[in-house]
Amino acid sequence: MKKLLFLTFAVVLGMSAHAQTRVLKQIPSTAGNAQSFTSYKAQVKKIDPAANQIWWGYGNETEARSALGIQKAETYNLAFFVTASNSAIVGKTIKAIRFYLRDKANTSDVKVWISKSLPEDVSKADYVQDVAQSSLNAGDESNAKMGVANDVALTTPHVVGAEGVYVGYSFTVANASSSGTQYPIVTWTGNKAANSFFIRTSTSVSKWSDLSNENYGKLALQILVEGDFVQNSVSANSLQDIVVAKNNTGKSKFVVTNNGSAGISSIDYTVATNGTVGAEQHLDINPAFNVYGGQCTIDLPLAADANTGTTTKTVTITKVNGKANEASNNTATCKLTTVSKEVKRGVVVEEFTGTGCPWCPRGLAGMKKMRDTFGENFIGIGIHGFNQSDPMYYSGYAKIGLNSAPSCKIERGNMMDPFYGTNNDICNDFKEALARLAAVGVSVTGNLNADRTEITATATIEPLANGTYEIAYVLIGDELTGTATSWKQANNYASRTAAQWGTDDPYLTPFCKGGKYGSSSVTFSYEDVLLASSYVGGTNKATLEPLQEGKVVTNTYTLTLPTKNTLKEAIEKAGYNKLAVIAMIIRNDGKIENAAKFYLQAPAGVEGISENKGELKEVARYTIDGRRISAPQRGLNIVKMSDGSTVKVLVK
Numbered sequence: 001m002k003k004l005l006f007l008t009f010a011v012v013l014g015m016s017a018h019a020q021t022r023v024l025k026q027i028p029s030t031a032g033n034a035q036s037f038t039s040y041k042a043q044v045k046k047i048d049p050a051a052n053q054i055w056w057g058y059g060n061e062t063e064a065r066s067a068l069g070i071q072k073a074e075t076y077n078l079a080f081f082v083t084a085s086n087s088a089i090v091g092k093t094i095k096a097i098r099f100y101l102r103d104k105a106n107t108s109d110v111k112v113w114i115s116k117s118l119p120e121d122v123s124k125a126d127y128v129q130d131v132a133q134s135s136l137n138a139g140d141e142s143n144a145k146m147g148v149a150n151d152v153a154l155t156t157p158h159v160v161g162a163e164g165v166y167v168g169y170s171f172t173v174a175n176a177s178s179s180g181t182q183y184p185i186v187t188w189t190g191n192k193a194a195n196s197f198f199i200r201t202s203t204s205v206s207k208w209s210d211l212s213n214e215n216y217g218k219l220a221l222q223i224l225v226e227g228d229f230v231q232n233s234v235s236a237n238s239l240q241d242i243v244v245a246k247n248n249t250g251k252s253k254f255v256v257t258n259n260g261s262a263g264i265s266s267i268d269y270t271v272a273t274n275g276t277v278g279a280e281q282h283l284d285i286n287p288a289f290n291v292y293g294g295q296c297t298i299d300l301p302l303a304a305d306a307n308t309g310t311t312t313k314t315v316t317i318t319k320v321n322g323k324a325n326e327a328s329n330n331t332a333t334c335k336l337t338t339v340s341k342e343v344k345r346g347v348v349v350e351e352f353t354g355t356g357c358p359w360c361p362r363g364l365a366g367m368k369k370m371r372d373t374f375g376e377n378f379i380g381i382g383i384h385g386f387n388q389s390d391p392m393y394y395s396g397y398a399k400i401g402l403n404s405a406p407s408c409k410i411e412r413g414n415m416m417d418p419f420y421g422t423n424n425d426i427c428n429d430f431k432e433a434l435a436r437l438a439a440v441g442v443s444v445t446g447n448l449n450a451d452r453t454e455i456t457a458t459a460t461i462e463p464l465a466n467g468t469y470e471i472a473y474v475l476i477g478d479e480l481t482g483t484a485t486s487w488k489q490a491n492n493y494a495s496r497t498a499a500q501w502g503t504d505d506p507y508l509t510p511f512c513k514g515g516k517y518g519s520s521s522v523t524f525s526y527e528d529v530l531l532a533s534s535y536v537g538g539t540n541k542a543t544l545e546p547l548q549e550g551k552v553v554t555n556t557y558t559l560t561l562p563t564k565n566t567l568k569e570a571i572e573k574a575g576y577n578k579l580a581v582i583a584m585i586i587r588n589d590g591k592i593e594n595a596a597k598f599y600l601q602a603p604a605g606v607e608g609i610s611e612n613k614g615e616l617k618e619v620a621r622y623t624i625d626g627r628r629i630s631a632p633q634r635g636l637n638i639v640k641m642s643d644g645s646t647v648k649v650l651v652k
Contacts, residue, residue: 024216026068026502027146027183044137047096047151047224054229054261055098056089056292057222058196059188064144065220067102067183073176075109075202077122078185079168080219081195082160088259088293092227094158099169100147100220103180104138109172114158114165118198118208122170127158138180147186147220157226166198167223187217191423193295215420229292232320233260234267236332237295239315243337243437243464244304250437252313252334254300259327260320263290268319271302273311280318305338308549310465312336339464343441346379346595347433348584350409351418351528352402354386354393358492361517363406365507366419366426367528373427375633377434379582379597380528381474391486391566394530398472399538400590411592419508438585438594439465440547444473445598446581452561455532455600459555459583463547469593471544473557474582475532476597479574481525482566489522531567531579532559555583576600577619599628 049055058080069076078099082089097112110133115125122128129152137148158165173181187197196218197211212218237255244250258264265288271278289296305311317330351367353360370378384392386405400412408418408426410433416422421429441462446455457473481487491511493501498509510516517524534542534557542557559581562568571579577600584595599620620640622628629637632651639647 024068025071025183026066026216027179044149045151046098046149047153049224050226052228053095053224053226054292055222055224056294057098057220058193058218058291058294059190059220060222060291061149062290063188063190065100065146065186066189066217067146067179068185068187068216069173069176069181069183070201070204071176071182072204073173073181074204075170075172076184077168077170077200077208078219078221079118079166079198080221081198082165082167082223083195084162084164086164086293088257089223089225090160090162090164092160092225094154094160094167094223095226096151096153096224097167097169098149098151098222098224100186101136101138101150101171102140102147102184102186103173103178104133104136106175106178106181107136107138107171107173107184108133109170110136111170112152112154113168113170115168116161116163116165118166118200122168125168127154127156129155140180151224160225167221168198169221172202186220188220189217193218213415215417215423229261230326231260231262232323233258233326234264234317234320235259235327235329236315236317239300239313239332239334241335241337242302243339243439244302245339245342245437246304246306246308249301249303250336251299252302252336254298254315254332255295256298256317257295258289258292261292262321263288263292264296265321266319267298267317267325268322269300269315269317272314272316273305275312275314277316302334302336305336308338308340308465310335310337310467337439337465339437339439341464343438343462343464343594344443344596345377345434345436345438346442346597347374347377347430348379348381348411348582348592348595349418349430350381350383350400350402350412352383352385352405352407353418354384354405355390355487355489356387357405358490358520360386360406361489361491361493361511361522362508363408363418364489364524364526365505365511366406366408366417366421369419369505369507370427370430371527372631374430374434375631376597376629378430378631379595381476381530381582382526382528383530389486391482391484391564391570392480392526392529392531396535396537397530397533398535398540412586412590439463439467440469440585440594442583442585442594442596443598444581444583444596446475446559446579446600448576448579448600452576454561455559455579455581457557457559457581457583457598459596460552461544461547461555461585462552463549465549466547468546468588469544470540470586471534471542471555471557472540472584472586473534473542473559474530474584475559475561476580476582477529477531477571477574478527478578478580479525480527480529480567480570480578481523481573482570484566485521486566487523489517489524491517491520491522494518494520494522531562531571534559575619 110131113125114127119125140146200208235257240253242250242252266284314333384390444459493511498512580599585593622638637649
């Protein structure tokens with residue numbers, strides 16, 4: 001299902017700890033239903049670029065378009081930023097601006113503008129031009145192509161200076177009574193792009209906010225630029241380090257920029273290994289990438305070396321579309337590590353959350369979805385840091401850049417939404433991370449001491465290549481809950497039904513009105529809760545010597561259990577077998593190379609406290625080959641019950 005869910009969140013502005021809360025709603029999906037609008041049938045006259053001109057933006061007219069808005073009568077100011085580093089556009093002349101409009105009858109005071117900085121008052125931007133009401137086109141081309149293009153030729157063309165420039169348009173909605181006025185902002189629904197979407201409104205979004213890194217898409221806005229353009233030019237930005245098993249081929253994320261007017265339908269390239277250049281190779285790009293000045297990511301195949309170890313790969317783009325590459329910066333490098341085998345992977349998802357965060361049920365839903373979908377490969381760490389009144393509040397953990405809730409990082413990569421991920425479904429991002437091979441194998445065990453105050457974690461580390469890494473330990477708890485009000489989860493999703501929110505996802509619908517957790521303050525059983533770690537005041541106290549290929553080593557660290565009574569009681573109620581230790585192997589770049597998790601065995605004579613002493617309860621689950629798992633997995637599962645008995649369960 002196309003994601004068109006009401007997404008409300010706190011956006012951190014710059015380095016400030018204060019977030020501006022904004023309410024934006026994406027237009028509800030009309031897939032499979034009668035259209036809520038009439039398709040625009042009239043012919044729209046667009047400006048055709050001359051030989052020395054090109055339309056540029058962070059998207060193009062071939063992409064699907066959606067819409068969003070505040071559902072109020074307000075003035076909207078929207079923009080994107082042409083960065084100083086955008087050599088394809090800097091120095092060129094802006095001749096026209098193209099934006100998309102859904103309504104004309106209740107929309108007025110339309111302007112296009114250009115400014116070196118985001119203006120507090122649009123009328124005082126460096127360049128402002130009013131758009132005549134009679135010249136406007138409005139409506140929707142189709143459900144997948146919302147809005148109609150308006151091409152506005154500038155009375156005075158504007159040269160893009162070396163410092164870059166903001167380009168925007170503004171309009172006022174007088175009466176938000178229709179789809180076109182409730183959701184007047186038209187966006188491209190493809191992958192996110194930095195600097196592609198800035199917004200400010202007269203009331204609801206009182207300060208300029210950058211939505212580029214959120215899940216709203218890119219602002220549907222283009223500029224007609226004039227200047228001297230090359231046709232076939234692709235510059236290389238970055239090449240992802242990868243691990244490949246012997247006799248196999250991996251795929252590295254190759255980020256490139258299209259600086260040619262012909263776009264990118266194919267590239268030819270060479271791969272040098274430690275300076276020795278190999279034969280030229282060819283790769284077709286399907287679909288072709290035609291955004292002038294835009295970045296795209298190519299899955300570039302790289303073969304393992306004959307011997308294990310790490311080599312430097314230098315990729316040079318020699319041709320574009322079969323013609324010589326006209327870009328001067330046409331090379332990128334990465335490290336390729338060849339390993340003898342594949343090792344078990346554990347993918348860490350660190351989520352920032354809190355009981356006082358009313359939109360964090362979305363994060364709880366996403367974490368459970370990954371937990372159920374990926375089983376023991378999922379290693380979740382729920383960092384309750386949003387509000388200090390949270391009984392699970394934890395401070396002093398690693399400073400990994402999670403500063404808004406709900407948010408998460410997978411393997412300490414980019415921050416993303418813990419339910420939607422980078423594009424509709426967090427599981428897609430997890431699956432991509434899980435597909436990556438690791439250069440280090442790791443497993444971990446944990447032993448609880450007699451007085452149940454400390455856990456000794458022991459990691460067994462199997463290096464498949466030489467390297468220097470960091471190791472960090474974490475203690476998490478499942479099924480933690482309490483009766484005090486402070487344990488209750490705030491929940492804004494309870495204000496509407498799932499249908500009104502536009503979702504049928506079974507992990508989120510229980511939090512909506514009428515669902516199991518459909519109240520504004522929810523009694524909840526929390527999973528993956530961070531309880532202790534090797535980080536003290538943000539500094540990791542665990543140490544690890546440099547690793548040597550083939551030399552298995554062990555490493556230990558002692559974790560101290562929480563001393564706060566509310567948490568101690570919750571842990572005892574859940575049972576000590578609901579505690580798990582985590583060991584993370586961390587690369588020099590701060591990313592997590594691999595991780596493992598181990599659930600404790602309950603110490604003799606100590607069981608979880610049940611409200612019903614005679615109630616049977618699952619205490620552990622295993623696969624048929626004896627591996628302990630944290631969630632049901634397809635196939636035959638062996639379940640250990642609280643009375644010591646075991647049952648076999650077939651999970652379909």
